Amino acid sequence: MKTLLPLAAEIGARLKDRGETIAVSESSSGGLISAALLAAPGASAWYRGGGVIYTAQAFKGLMGLTRDDVEGMRSSSEPYARFMAGTIRRKLRATWGLCETGAAGPNGNPYGDAAGHTCVAVVGDKLETSRTLETGDSNREKNMRRFAMEALELMRETVD
DSSP, X not given: OTTHXXXXXXXHHHHHHHTOOEEEEESTTTTHHHHHHHTSTTGGGTEEEEEEOOSHHHHHHTTOOOGGGGTTOOSSSHHHHHHHHHHHHHHTTOSEEEEEEEEOSSSOOTTSOOTTEEEEXXXXXXXXXXXXXXXXXXXXXXXXXXXXXXXXXXXXXXHO
């Protein structure tokens, strides 16, 4: 968390200064993105909420989505990450939606991605951006931290 906290605080300060808010949908990072953002004092001014959308039950129950909503998309892909970032943004009425979706390890996911694969995305009013990270590492805990860092770095770049 030591590397995540300063980055999250920087993002929070920028959002607060601009009067903007963020909502988070994450999976393989297991809540580390939200935990880092919430560790910043005053986060209630700019953090709208988030969820760890790790299973089909969370996808349906927390996000209110069905398989029909993601027809033609697969999890752990950039289009899916952009879709989920946009969905959480709309649901929580935030300025920005941030998503992470991947395979932390020690094994890959059912879609054929190796451990260490994640896609992150940021969606705002007139901007959608995403990217893929392949760590090449099967260490679950290490990947979770790296995935959270990748998502926060993308968010920082976006609000700069």
